[in-house]
Amino acid sequence: MSMPRRTFDVVVVGAGGGGLRAALQLASADLRVAVVSKVFPTRSHTVAAQGGINAALGNVTPDNWQWHMYDTIKGSDYLGDQDAIEYMCRTAAQLVYELEHYGVPFSRLDSGKIYQRPFGGQSTEYGKGQAVRTCAAADRTGHALLHTLYQQNLKAHTHFFDEYFAVDLIRDEAGYCLGVVALDIESGEPLLIEARATLLATGGAARIFRTSTNSHINTGDGLGMVLRAGIPLQDMEFFQFHPTGIAGIGNLISEAARGEGGYLINGQGERFMPRYAPHAGDLASRDVVSRAIIEEVRAGRGCGPQADHVLLKLDHLGDAILQQKLPAIRELSIRFAHVDPAQAPIPVFPTAHYMMGGIPTNRHGQVVVPDHFGPEEPVPGLYAVGEGACVSVHGANRLGGNSLLDILVFGKAASEHILEYLRENPFPRPLPPTAADLPASRLARWSQKGDGERVADIQSDMQRIMEQHCGVFREAESLEQGVTLLREQQERLQHARLRDHSKIFNTARIQALELENMMETALATMASARYRTESRGAHSRVDYPQRDDDNWLKHSLYFREGMRMDSKPVRLKPLTVETFMPQVRRY
Numbered sequence: 001m002s003m004p005r006r007t008f009d010v011v012v013v014g015a016g017g018g019g020l021r022a023a024l025q026l027a028s029a030d031l032r033v034a035v036v037s038k039v040f041p042t043r044s045h046t047v048a049a050q051g052g053i054n055a056a057l058g059n060v061t062p063d064n065w066q067w068h069m070y071d072t073i074k075g076s077d078y079l080g081d082q083d084a085i086e087y088m089c090r091t092a093a094q095l096v097y098e099l100e101h102y103g104v105p106f107s108r109l110d111s112g113k114i115y116q117r118p119f120g121g122q123s124t125e126y127g128k129g130q131a132v133r134t135c136a137a138a139d140r141t142g143h144a145l146l147h148t149l150y151q152q153n154l155k156a157h158t159h160f161f162d163e164y165f166a167v168d169l170i171r172d173e174a175g176y177c178l179g180v181v182a183l184d185i186e187s188g189e190p191l192l193i194e195a196r197a198t199l200l201a202t203g204g205a206a207r208i209f210r211t212s213t214n215s216h217i218n219t220g221d222g223l224g225m226v227l228r229a230g231i232p233l234q235d236m237e238f239f240q241f242h243p244t245g246i247a248g249i250g251n252l253i254s255e256a257a258r259g260e261g262g263y264l265i266n267g268q269g270e271r272f273m274p275r276y277a278p279h280a281g282d283l284a285s286r287d288v289v290s291r292a293i294i295e296e297v298r299a300g301r302g303c304g305p306q307a308d309h310v311l312l313k314l315d316h317l318g319d320a321i322l323q324q325k326l327p328a329i330r331e332l333s334i335r336f337a338h339v340d341p342a343q344a345p346i347p348v349f350p351t352a353h354y355m356m357g358g359i360p361t362n363r364h365g366q367v368v369v370p371d372h373f374g375p376e377e378p379v380p381g382l383y384a385v386g387e388g389a390c391v392s393v394h395g396a397n398r399l400g401g402n403s404l405l406d407i408l409v410f411g412k413a414a415s416e417h418i419l420e421y422l423r424e425n426p427f428p429r430p431l432p433p434t435a436a437d438l439p440a441s442r443l444a445r446w447s448q449k450g451d452g453e454r455v456a457d458i459q460s461d462m463q464r465i466m467e468q469h470c471g472v473f474r475e476a477e478s479l480e481q482g483v484t485l486l487r488e489q490q491e492r493l494q495h496a497r498l499r500d501h502s503k504i505f506n507t508a509r510i511q512a513l514e515l516e517n518m519m520e521t522a523l524a525t526m527a528s529a530r531y532r533t534e535s536r537g538a539h540s541r542v543d544y545p546q547r548d549d550d551n552w553l554k555h556s557l558y559f560r561e562g563m564r565m566d567s568k569p570v571r572l573k574p575l576t577v578e579t580f581m582p583q584v585r586r587y
């Protein structure tokens, strides 16, 4: 298949916070930088982040990066790599001040300093007090950050391919990554984007679950691309579930609702959380509340005609408090649950929220092919950052406010390494004649219209399987069935066809390509969950309820070929400070 070709120094796939932070640095160094995004850049999912970004500025309470580092390692249930975590926490303040200088309109304290709020799992003095560490622009931090980075990129002359869908990576026989093949969504025309370095910043994949706080674009495209390129994924069993997504839809109802005095009730009208967490009750940690809700539903004490959710009661707070303290939540509930929380409780259910695993990288953003028997090898010319990458700073469980930090810190770190790599590799490598064969064949396959199974039906079946077999609680038999069922869906997808509706044809083709990526991601997640026979962080195995450091203080690796599993050690050694040794995790 012959294709039009464009050449750049670097191609960045993804225009969320991670991609745009990296692109800004590269374009400011006068490189020719292309950013490819399947949606208009400021619609990337970073825009939805509300609460804020962590940095130990100490504007409200005394703070330092070592305490932040300790909290992050403890939050990760000791699975995070301590060199990367130290690097992130040490760099955090500098990154936030950079954002301020770029023009992010942070909220202000009376002193004029950046406003900071308390978030879960954050402490002072290694667990003694509550830290106030999360820097915020009201409840629209991601929005402010993304728009600012986009404007700065326009100023730096970054080239944007808006509404282009990256299909697959291009590599040569020596393993170098030479760019991507993308599809112009509007015209349906393919485009080969050649570059000496490629950065994947394609975000998370929580859309593999039936209900999710993520937008519809979070389909794990970067994960599918690397798996097809023979690169494994790391720690895919670790998905964070938020206890209060709107039931059946998943939009996030923030913990602030319970913080203001809201509480959960079951189908019998009982306030059940004190049975599960006598001290913290409704404000217990996210994994505890999520598990409690599922247990209520499984015991037949759910609400609604299907008894498949519980209710979050806020009406007793009164109109004034809802209006002053929780206006956005009220609006979300009215719009998506068709319930005014001033009058009736909101139906909620644990909802897939965040992916801790992803494309394995080192702290320079280089994609590394880990080898159990030898040192990790970087894939030359290939980098990954953001929620789709696993560096790994979140380990088995992410702290709120640490993802915006992760995407910025490692977006910057990756761009600095790319500058070095390009100096060492000043000339483009020749494209092999077969370079675009794989993406061309996938595009050709999804150009055929006809009668067959509907892609949308297979997608919803896959999402339901993920929810039923790989949700908050997991156990061997159900995970085994889940793998079998997912493989059946993958087989069904082989026989699916796009219907002949010319007006929707291109978007249907994108949905099919996305579903291929989601299917790969779902299989990686289910197989990794089956592999890890312990409970750690967000991964809760009822048949192995304890954390097992002797056997499982290690990262899992999933290879697409034969669905093979392997592992690699956690990097317990920080850069400059002492290791935080694993402890029993109590809050």
Ligand SMILES: Cc1cc2nc3c(=O)[nH]c(=O)nc-3n(C[C@H](O)[C@H](O)[C@H](O)COP(=O)(O)OP(=O)(O)OC[C@H]3O[C@@H](n4cnc5c(N)ncnc54)[C@H](O)[C@@H]3O)c2cc1C
Residues within 6 Å of the ligand: 013, 014, 015, 016, 017, 018, 019, 036, 037, 038, 039, 041, 044, 045, 046, 047, 048, 049, 050, 051, 052, 053, 141, 142, 164, 165, 166, 167, 201, 202, 203, 204, 213, 214, 215, 217, 218, 221, 222, 252, 353, 354, 385, 386, 387, 388, 400, 401, 402, 403, 404, 405, 407
């Ligand atoms: C409701 C909600 C609230 C949150 N609040 C916070 C918070 O307060 N603090 C915090 O730290 N974290 C928060 N998070 C998490 C955080 O927002 C995300 O993890 C982070 O923004 C992800 O950024 P990213 O750059 O990796 O990807 P994204 O912002 O998701 O961007 C992905 C980009 O990749 C592009 N892309 C994907 N596939 C393709 C393809 N095939 N071709 C072309 N382009 C492609 C998309 O178009 C997009 O531009 C929240 C998450 C949710 C869901």
